[in-house]
Amino acid sequence: MANSQKYRVLGGSFAAYTFDAFDLLLLAMAFQPIMNDLSLTRSEAGMLATATLVGVGFSSVLMGWYSDNYGRRKAMLWSLISFSLLTMLIAVAQTWTQILILRFLAGLGLGGLWGVIAAYIAETFPPKQRGRAAAFVMSSFPVGVGLASFLAGKIIPAFGWRALFLTAGAALIVAAYVFLFVKESEVWKEQREARRTGTHTAPEKVSVGEIFRDGMARNTIIATAISALALFAYWGTTSWLPTYLVKERGLSVADMGMFMTILSVGMFFGYNLFGWLADIIGKRNALALSLCGSGVMLAIYAMTENPTMLMWMGPAYAFFMAFVGLMGSYYGELYPVRVRTTGSGFCFNVGRGVSAFAPLVLGGLATTFSLQTLILLCSIPFLAAGLLTLLLPPSENLRREETGPKKQPVPVR
Numbered sequence: 001m002a003n004s005q006k007y008r009v010l011g012g013s014f015a016a017y018t019f020d021a022f023d024l025l026l027l028a029m030a031f032q033p034i035m036n037d038l039s040l041t042r043s044e045a046g047m048l049a050t051a052t053l054v055g056v057g058f059s060s061v062l063m064g065w066y067s068d069n070y071g072r073r074k075a076m077l078w079s080l081i082s083f084s085l086l087t088m089l090i091a092v093a094q095t096w097t098q099i100l101i102l103r104f105l106a107g108l109g110l111g112g113l114w115g116v117i118a119a120y121i122a123e124t125f126p127p128k129q130r131g132r133a134a135a136f137v138m139s140s141f142p143v144g145v146g147l148a149s150f151l152a153g154k155i156i157p158a159f160g161w162r163a164l165f166l167t168a169g170a171a172l173i174v175a176a177y178v179f180l181f182v183k184e185s186e187v188w189k190e191q192r193e194a195r196r197t198g199t200h201t202a203p204e205k206v207s208v209g210e211i212f213r214d215g216m217a218r219n220t221i222i223a224t225a226i227s228a229l230a231l232f233a234y235w236g237t238t239s240w241l242p243t244y245l246v247k248e249r250g251l252s253v254a255d256m257g258m259f260m261t262i263l264s265v266g267m268f269f270g271y272n273l274f275g276w277l278a279d280i281i282g283k284r285n286a287l288a289l290s291l292c293g294s295g296v297m298l299a300i301y302a303m304t305e306n307p308t309m310l311m312w313m314g315p316a317y318a319f320f321m322a323f324v325g326l327m328g329s330y331y332g333e334l335y336p337v338r339v340r341t342t343g344s345g346f347c348f349n350v351g352r353g354v355s356a357f358a359p360l361v362l363g364g365l366a367t368t369f370s371l372q373t374l375i376l377l378c379s380i381p382f383l384a385a386g387l388l389t390l391l392l393p394p395s396e397n398l399r400r401e402e403t404g405p406k407k408q409p410v411p412v413r
Helices: 002-038 042-070 074-094 096-110 112-122 127-138 140-159 160-180 186-197 206-213 217-247 253-281 283-302 307-319 321-333 337-354 357-365 369-378 379-389
Strands: none
Touching: 002 074, 002 096, 002 127, 002 140, 002 217, 002 253, 002 369, 042 074, 042 096, 042 112, 042 206, 042 217, 042 337, 074 096, 074 160, 096 112, 096 357, 112 127, 112 186, 112 337, 127 140, 127 186, 127 253, 127 321, 140 253, 186 217, 186 337, 186 379, 206 217, 206 253, 206 283, 206 337, 217 253, 217 283, 217 321, 217 337, 217 357, 217 369, 217 379, 253 283, 253 307, 253 321, 283 307, 283 321, 283 369, 283 379, 321 337, 357 369, 369 379
């Protein structure tokens, strides 16, 4: 039964994060037709992506707190249902303001999944398997990217950008699977029971302030800064890459979809290889290598102009973008079970919230500079994040209590 639950968590988490990525990328894939249809400037289009990521930043606190207090399973369900329905509503939105509000609200659901999944994996798999398990689950991100790219290339030319957003409803199928087949984390249930019965000295309710006490503040601040730098570079690049390929490299929308799909294949293999590597050289070291490699390869990719080389350099660059999966396995180990989702989710999603301004900033600067120049500059935050990672403790030094407090004998009444 334990193994059965382990693989149900693995499958449910993979599918859930696939549609988290799918939903996030839908807007980027539809930027150009939305701009044409609603007569938007690049700054206004960038603000739509920023609104999504601001919602994601708030979600790091909201969903992390909810997950640690009310359960991983409930938090996953609320996330899936909310972002799926809110994204589908964009299909009937008539104004820029309506899309802006819907994207912010969808972001509140989108940001919650990462921390919940990271905690689920850490509490379901033994330490020696966590790197590979987390990397496999997070490798669903490029699957979602590839799926969004493929469908955009097929649906937008034939049916328009509004039809594309209706496909977000597929996440409701995943929510049904989680509801029917995925059980709550046993480790979390033990911790909650210990707090409820008074056998654990900590307060029953978890607060965000706890991740800044008891020696955890330094790791929280550094990990959040790493996430902010890496995700600023990632979303700054990803939000505008489809537009860059169409406007500055002359690709059709269909060809752009193919290029982005091929790029996501390289990312998928990178996630899984780096997950295997993390269990050998350590999660921190693998994370630093991924971030520095992303910075170097992005610079090379931005300077590539030949269409054929551009197509093949995409997967080479994306191969190193495995840092999200590595953060999923590594950040969870920085915190004890009690605040695991709150801590790891805060570091990742507050960083993602800070990165919310990347699409807006690049959209504004694109009126003065080319998108090629701006994408090239995004390699710098990647390199800075890689170096900053070395200030965190090696993963092999992180030995936290994994199964909660020892069960106390029940007194005979």
